[in-house]
Amino acid sequence: MTTGNRIIKLKVKRQECPQAKPRWEEFHMPYRPYMNIVICLREIQKDPRTSDGKLTTPVVWECGCLEEVCGVCTMLVNGKVRQACSALVDELGDEITLEPMTKFPIVRDLVVDRSRLFASLKRVRAWIPFNSAKDIGPGPHITPQQQQKDYVLSTCFSCGSCLEACPQVNERSNFIGAMPVNQARLFNDHPLGKPDAVKRLRALVEDGGIEDCGNAQNCVRSCPKHIPLVDSLAEMNRQITRSLFRLFHD
């Protein structure tokens, strides 16, 4: 493959710390086949110099697995939320902008604090009320059909894309977003998760819960794992309606 003199121009939104003012820096680098955003950012580390030759600090960003299963390198690439590792230059064009996600507190450059995602998993009790790690035999039989359905729900890697894309997640709202709602569905669907089903529904009707969903359906379109998030929202709404009496009178 010929690469010619193709130059990739990377514009990165930078911010030293939460109190600092954001600024833009541009970096140029020669194109190579199969280049992704991680390769571009590592290129900057090896010679942290802007396109006008000014020495700067290496761009701060997080990456982990580099194969789209850990979720850590999520950012805005050309304005769209996605993972940097699977964002290939070939499909992005030669001028690329990188920005941190906007719905989470900024830490530095492209790093944001997504701890609210894990807090929301506590809120919806996203676990099986498991008894003991002792050797006490298998769980219940589960049909292949149910496994296939639930496996997809459980591939959520907490990247936060669905919150980033959601118009209802903003400074004036407490909406928890589609991610924990989908987790509540997953555990309500598992035979061993059912004992806590009503508690999960109750968590979803509290402040910032499922009622704040505006049905924009951006979540499902932004999900890199193609999890049917709108179905999950609808299913949990249905379960809440069906359990209304128990939710408020138990």
Next chain:
Amino acid sequence: MAKNKILVIGGGLGGLMTTIKLAEAGFSVDLFSLVPCKRSHSVCAQGGINASVNTKGEGDSPQIHFEETILGGDFLANQPMVLEMCQNAPGFVYMLDRMGVQFNRTPEGLIDFRRFGGTQFHRTAFAGSTTGQQMLYALDEQVRRYEVEGLVTRFEGWEFLSAVIDARGVARGIVAQNLTSSEIRAFRGDAAVMATGGCGMIFGRSTMSAISTGAAAASLFRQGVWYANGEFIQVHPTAVAGEDKNRLISEAVRGEGGRLWTYKDGQRWYFLEEWYPKYKNLVPRDIASRAIFKAVRELGLGVDGKDVVYLDISHVDRKTLQEKLGGILEIYEKFMNEDPSKVPMRVFPSVHYSMGGLYIDSRQMTNIPGILAAGECEYQYHGANRLGANSLLSCLQGGFSAACSAGQYVQGLDRTAADVNASIFDDRVKAETSRRSEILKMNGKENLYQLWQELGDVMTAHVTVVRYNKDLAAADVKIQDIARRAKDINVGDLSTWTNQSAVFARQFFHMIDIARVITLGALARNESRGGHYKPEFPDRDDANWLKTTVAKYTPNGPEFSYEAVDTSLLKPRERKY
């Protein structure tokens, strides 16, 4: 009983299993992880977890699992611990089942099992092709439950720096750093269980995550913890080479019928099937990787003359592929822009796993009392080569065993860490703080990331599948040169807020120590065994080398001694497939 605090370092499978078991026993746990636990490297495990449940009535048993694991490891593993692991395996899979792991199912609703390398039984339970991710999530969820109950405190985004060891040589806690605020702080603990994973970053590009530097284990090595069998590095036969990382294509692809081939005389040549008619494409990984090297490097038969062979699954029906291998094939398609259900995948071997690691005894305790280890960061369970789908298992076994052992250990202590004089903690914090300031001051001529690439290149070229003494010696000279130049780096970032360069500089210095342990250990071992292959010494040499390598830190480089292997349960025999 005084309330004992136990520290667990590492939020992957090994660390989470340890934490759950300790919390279940009522201990209070501080859990440290570089990243939110759900983002640990365990997410990358694809194929599955071995357990001889014998669902398919093939006559499989834990005893056979044990024997095949020992044979797969070329008899270098201490056998009683491996037997215990294989006996516990069905119980672990059932435990995961009760935690809600989405294992694939048989039509009647039982856990399904598939084939993997080094065995002819269907022994591997799997959740699509993201089994590690699914297991990690299930354990993380249980830890979150304990967190809500107040038994576990998570310190995510904290890096282990060193252990706090008292005058009697007993560990009393650790010093860790917050990677955002840069705060360096001591944590008291009656025991510390290390579950800090592998060290693939030493090789530059591997199938490992960017966080798998091995720095925590290396830091302990400097503090006097021994490091065993470092020279045994697993090179996985099938990965997609990339400039940023080599992406794993699981052995499960071959377990589900995938075939390796390249062209010979214009025809498709299924070289593994020709060379190993009994196990075909499912020989253990070291053997498959050497076969690919033979076809490509020796016979010059790589696809298009490159370092590539084909891994073909396109003959398997689409529904099976989607249900059992979906995640892997999606990764391939995303990064290579080709659909593996239609065209063969282009793969080549890549560094994947470290069989070696921190030296531990049969109770997971290192040579420093109070420091235990579990998971990939320790050396037990796999010998000279790990069988596929045994790593997830060894994480659970190690974590389970370390938790039991740590519990007994702390209850036998005559005083708790809370009673220890503050000065040893303060001194350690001071030492780490000044080390940090030294790094921030570095403004020399070398670029840290360039040096890292050089280290990876030399390790990959000379310390992987085929090893020659001349090259290993030259590699060590090069590593020492890199170590010298590393003293002259420019960190290039003075910030005390989320300074990744300063963090990586410290990790890099540690990586260099372990690179030498791996290289010099390989240089010394004049035989071929499992993943360690020297054409100059092509045979296994039990008379001289049926021994565990034990490396000890000295300022002039690692010092090696050797220890007998416990082969009391299965007599070593020739390893043939």
